[in-house]
Each structure stands twice: as C-alpha cells, then as structure tokens.
Amino acid sequence: xxxxxxxxxxxxxxxxxxxxxxxxxxxxxxxxxxxxxxxxxxxxxxxxxxxxxxxxxxxxxxxxxxxxxxxxxxxxxxxxxxxxxxxxxxxxxxxxxxxxxxxxxxxxxxxxxxxxxxxxxxxxxxxxxxxxxxxxxxxxxxxxxxxxxxxxxxxxxxxxxxxxxxxxxxxxxxxxxxxxxxxxxxxxxxxxxxxxxxxxxxxxxxxxxxxxxxxxxxxxxxxxxxxxxxxxxxxxxxxxxxxxxxxxxxxxx
Numbered sequence: 001x002x003x004x005x006x007x008x009x010x011x012x013x014x015x016x017x018x019x020x021x022x023x024x025x026x027x028x029x030x031x032x033x034x035x036x037x038x039x040x041x042x043x044x045x046x047x048x049x050x051x052x053x054x055x056x057x058x059x060x061x062x063x064x065x066x067x068x069x070x071x072x073x074x075x076x077x078x079x080x081x082x083x084x085x086x087x088x089x090x091x092x093x094x095x096x097x098x099x100x101x102x103x104x105x106x107x108x109x110x111x112x113x114x115x116x117x118x119x120x121x122x123x124x125x126x127x128x129x130x131x132x133x134x135x136x137x138x139x140x141x142x143x144x145x146x147x148x149x150x151x152x153x154x155x156x157x158x159x160x161x162x163x164x165x166x167x168x169x170x171x172x173x174x175x176x177x178x179x180x181x182x183x184x185x186x187x188x189x190x191x192x193x194x195x196x197x198x199x200x201x202x203x204x205x206x207x208x209x210x211x212x213x214x215x216x217x218x219x220x221x222x223x224x225x226x227x228x229x230x231x232x233x234x235x236x237x238x239x240x241x242x243x244x245x246x247x248x249x250x251x252x253x
Contacts, residue, residue: 073114
C-alpha cells in the first residue's frame with residue numbers, strides 16, 4: 001500500500017529467494033536497484049528478478065496479473081518460481097514523471113485501458129481490504145475516514161475488473177517507444193480505484209493545482225470512467241494513503 005513515507009522492510013528472506021531463483025535459472029544476480037523498499041529487485045543478466053517481502057499481501061497475485069497482461073501494457077513476465085519473478089528489463093526505463101503533463105496523462109490513459117480486464121479468480125476483491133485499511137487509518141487519526149466509509153458503502157463496488165493497484169507516474173516506464181506498467185498490486189475493483197494514485201503523483205505533487213487535477217480526471221472520464229466514482233475513490237483511498245492531503249481531496253466532492 002503506497003503511503004506518504006515509504007516503509008522499509010527486512011528483505012533478507014526475499015534476497016535469499018532471489019539468489020536461489022537466479023541459480024536455478026542459470027543467471028547471475030546483480031546488486032539491488034535503489035528504492036527497492038518492499039521487494040528485492042535486482043538485475044539478472046538482461047532481465048530483472050523480483051521477490052516481494054514475504055509480508056506484502058498486496059503483491060500476492062502480481063505474477064498472475066503479469067501473466068494475464070502478457071506484456072501488453074505491463075512489463076513482460078518471463079518465468080516465475082513461487083513469488084520469484086523473472087521479468088524483462090525495461091529499457092531505457094525512464095518514468096512518466098519526465099514527460100509533459102498532458103502527454104503523461106494521455107499515455108497513462110492508454111496504458112490503463114490495456115491493463116483493465118474483466119477477470120475473476122485467483123484475484124481478490126479489494127473492498128474487504130479497503131475496510132481494513134480504513135480501520136487502521138482511523139486508529140492513526142485520519143480525518144477523512146468517516147466520509148470515506150460513507151462513500152464506500154454508497155459505491156458498493158463490484159469486483160469486475162483487474163486493476164493495477166498502484167498506478168502512477170513512477171510505475172510507468174518507457175520500453176522502447178512505448179510505456180509499460182511495473183509493480184502491480186492487483187485486485188478486483190472498479191476501474192476508478194486506480195485513479196487516486198495517479199492524481200497525487202509524481203512524488204512532489206500535493207494536489208494543490210486543482211486545474212491540473214481536474215484535467216486528469218476529465219481525461220479518464222472521456223475514456224469511459226465515471227467522474228463521481230473517481231472523486232469518491234480518491235477520498236476513500238486518500239483516507240489511508242494521503243491523510244495529509246485531506247483539504248484538496250475533500251474539495252474534489
């Protein structure tokens with residue numbers, strides 16, 4: 001779950017699993033990439049090996065999602081062994097934050113349209129998890145929780161679509177002349193569930209530019225998403241992911 005401050009985890013078990021997978025695949029594992037906080041991610045020849053921290057339940061079906069997408073809109077999965085994933089190395093690998101605002105939004109709309117697919121098992125509905133995350137946010141003092149709970153009950157989300165789960169500029173990388181998504185946290189949810197993380201990224205964006213936010217929402221509405229559900233999900237997810245942004249988030253309604 002993307003939060004205001006990235007948590008750091010003990011990745012020793014994940015590192016061991018990555019090393020064992022690399023040996024089994026006849027690959028040499030390099031030094032891990034910077035900012036690999038919740039997963040052990042390192043180059044292995046011309047590919048990349050990733051093993052999520054063993055407590056990262058959100059990434060449980062990352063491999064299943066990558067298999068489903070099969071390189072269309074997402075990084076290509078090459079092999080898997082348990083939670084060890086061997087993926088293509090995205091080259092040149094610069095992210096969407098380096099692109100102009102309007103172009104970045106247009107690219108994101110195009111990538112998202114490839115990722116959002118109707119599916120079922122083994123993917124899990126996100127609504128029960130959201131309720132649990134809101135409980136934690138309430139204990140931590142998030143002022144948006146009461147409104148978020150009302151909106152969640154009103155939306156009554158149907159588990160129809162596989163969503164990326166952490167869809168934002170820094171998880172969209174350039175592969176040749178196109179962009180692909182990395183690091184999914186897939187669940188079954190409304191497609192609109194994916195938009196909040198895009199609205200409050202890149203990392204230096206605190207949603208203070210209301211005109212920018214409205215342009216982004218409008219672009220996805222034009223692509224077929226529901227305006228109100230985008231705003232409602234931004235409040236819901238903001239309650240536990242961006243409690244410090246309460247004022248600009250609440251203003252979206």
